[in-house]
Amino acid sequence: MPLFDVLPLAAESSNLLAARNQMAFTLGFHIVLACVGVALPATILVANYLGLKRGDAEAMELARRWSKVMAVTFAVGAVTGTVLSFEFGLLWPEFMDRFGAAFGIAFAIEGIFFFVEAIFLAVYIYGWKRLGGWAHFWSGVPMVITGIGGATAVVSANAWMNQPQGFTLGPDGRVVDVEPLKVLLNPATGYEVPHMILAAYVVVGFLVASIYAVGMLRGRRDRLHRLGLLIPLTIGCLAIPVQLFVGDIAAREVAKDQPAKFAAMECIQETGTNQTEYVGGICTEDGVKGAIGIPGLNSFLVGWSTDTKVTGLNDVPDDEEPPAHTLLHLSFDAMVGIGTALFALALWLAFSWWRRRDFPQTPWFLRAVAVSGVASIVALWCGWIVTEVGRQPWIVYQYMRTSEAVTEADGIWFTFGLVLALYAALGTGLVLVLRAMSRRWREKGAEDVQSPYAPHTEEAR
């Protein structure tokens, strides 16, 4: 405390950086589990449907196993999501104070979706034995709907931070009047929401498939593995072309809605027409270094004509410029690059299916699927870096700066360190638990243990 008193400015900016790091890290962790919560239910239900409709025992077994995995990931997702709720107040109290009345509306709606999802998730996960058959299948359907509904609500809140509207500010800077529908249906909702929901299906599709691809590369080529690869991979491959289409629209809208963000992610320095599209490279004030440039393409992509004028960073006031241009640019490129590569993978699958009614059995295809899971998570993170870092220095675009929103409390670097350690343990624990489950299924293919500390469990191994 005394040290910070001497250096009020340093304390403030240091707090801001720590708070942004902590928020970014906890959100990055949670978003992966959130994707699983949004898109895994549908994946499970597809397997469950095939199991019931065709009497397919392996599909049924996959649905059962995936639902056990979901029991664990949902629990961790629920608590890491709770942490984010606390962090809104612990890290950004001034933001919540001034804008909670508008920003919170979407979360109130999301709360209902999440509630219903948690309830039916429990019914589905624990209803395998006694509910049975189609009644059990239908008990899972609300999870799919509420997953999509919840994601819509939360992402519309983030969209509102990018394109705030539907409120009036009083003299003290607080929201004094609200138009809820305008808040929820802000200009960015239309492209951010579908982009994120599709991202969830892409991530879950390729992630689950990648696990079975690794198994097949290790020689486990039974029908269970083939089906475990094919069901989620098909979902991911169906989502990815739509995602590219929606992402393309989103980029154009960002160019219009948030020109500073767009300029940074595309490394555009000078405002003008006939802008070059840069792929890769490092952004400097003198232009891009080490990039592949395609003249005129950027203008063309933004407005279907090389005459389209695109704003450059030189026209953005210095104190409204997003930081870390290179990070933004490379994140954007990585996201687009991975998305395109996943689309190529989808074409590969489609071609093989068209010719041989099966997916390619070559090791190279399996290797591609094996890396697609991690790659799609990287793309997800890159997308969030672009949208969040690219909005800086604003927390509410052109209404409130992130530096005005941050807490005055001491010790954010300390809590950030603690959070890093805690989440490292949480992530490690999650992976270890899931791997142990998978090993157990492989070895025994049977039911697992039951009692918390029953001594016989040791023998039961």
Add this chain to the structure above:
Amino acid sequence: MSKADAAAAILWVGATFYALFGGADFGGGFWDLVAGGPERGQRPRDAIQRSLTPVWEANHVWLIFVLVILWTAFPPAFKAVMTTLYVPIALAALGIVLRGAGFAFRKSIVGLRGRRAMGATFAISSLLTPFFMGTVIGAIAAGNVPADGNGDPFSSWLQPLPLLIGAMFVATGAYLAAVFLVGDSRRTGDEEIERYFERRALGAAVVAGTFAVTGLFALHAEARYVFDRLVDQGLPLVVLSLLCGAALLPVLLRGGRRLLRPLAAGAVVAVIWGWGVAQFPYLLPESLRIDQAAAPDATMTMIFIVFAAAAVVVLPSLALLYTLAQKDLLESDH
């Protein structure tokens, strides 16, 4: 009743559900913690895990509900609480993470060592989380949270009353859990476990009651505003709570089933609403009134719509979940 008052009532409804169901889940963790070694504690732990597994996540969502309603309907109060009581709140959040992860992981691993480590994590954090939440409530009741926030991060809650309320939260959760588990074992006809939790329910009732009486003295000393109204406008609810508590004893001892849960819940609900009545019209006693902290009308209308949706969609779904769980149609050992 103004829109802001109605929104405050909704906040209290959410807090009541969380205290009852979330509180009982914490209590389950408490009994897990003190159940003894692997052999001795196996049967009670089994019973706890069976009753907790299908419902704890749904019960946890009430906390999210309370947080969201607080920051949407009363943004300045949310800021004031968060910037003053961030130490116990961060500790409670830590406990929530450890508890959820510990419980989920324990269920999914096989090795005894790993299970014990995860189980201990779950059980210890089940004790710490309600304790720190209680200190937050105690600090608010004591009027230690200034209206514009940034109150003292330590002396605001490191006082006898907040600490006592923290302990009371733990004891109340343990009491609720024990009573609910007695109900469960009477349904399944497991007499040994029934006796086991009967004894513990009585013990927890005595402890929670002692904390409550001591709490009244602390309230008198540290939270005079709340105390004065609790023994005035809030008195009927205090009496109701005492009556419920007293009526529960014979039901517990004579093997009744039907009235067990309503009476246990009634004792707790009456205290929560007694506290609400005693605080009225303040959200933060003597520093921030409900109307001062209220969001604009249109936001409140949205809150009412959401609450109506919750009543129509969430409550029946919850009823379905509890019914299925009570009919043993949901297997904890999925």
